[in-house]
Amino acid sequence: KNQVEQSPQSLIILEGKNCTLQCNYTVSPFSNLRWYKQDTGRGPVSLTIMTFSENTKSNGRYTATLDADTKQSSLHITASQLSDSASYICVVSTNNAGNMLTFGGGTRLMVKP
């Protein structure tokens, strides 16, 4: 069964600090891995998409890594800001036709001043 597990479930950090969110998956076959940010009351917004051959990708203060051998990914947030408070969702796409996605349960991040 395809699964995506994220940790921690929730995290509180102080403004300006760095943090790393984890994602482990058992999806097969693998096509790509995505990280989404979902603000409260809003829909998810794509941060990064990584294919099998990519092991790191950045989007501003967000840096995602991918280890396809261990089936793990991380999202590192540098110099956190209050606006980073949101849920971060890891999503893995299979290689089957149809762009089918398996969603993780998300990590809820709260950045405090």
Add this chain to the structure above:
Amino acid sequence: ETGVTQTPRHLVMGMTNKKSLKCEQHLGHNAMYWYKQSAKKPLELMFVYNFKEQTENNSVPSRFSPECPNSSHLFLHLHTLQPEDSALYLCASSQETGVRNQPQHFGDGTRLSIL
């Protein structure tokens, strides 16, 4: 600023009511999706449309009835819903389902409460 617009943003309805959720995308995409997001659960895919044709029905109860009149509009018709159907319903679009490595663009959802 999202290119996918969902209305209404909030909906409260009784179990015997009939209502519809609307989604419109202004991105020129050909694939549209309905998802259900319940508290503390991962997003669940409900339906997929590609070039107006339904390509995926993820074992969704018949009390949910999708309609895709064109590539820009997607509806979800609701009737005789149950309290456990209370959730955030998200619409998304992408270029088309057969193209890999493309993001799905989400609307801000309709928060549905069943009394």
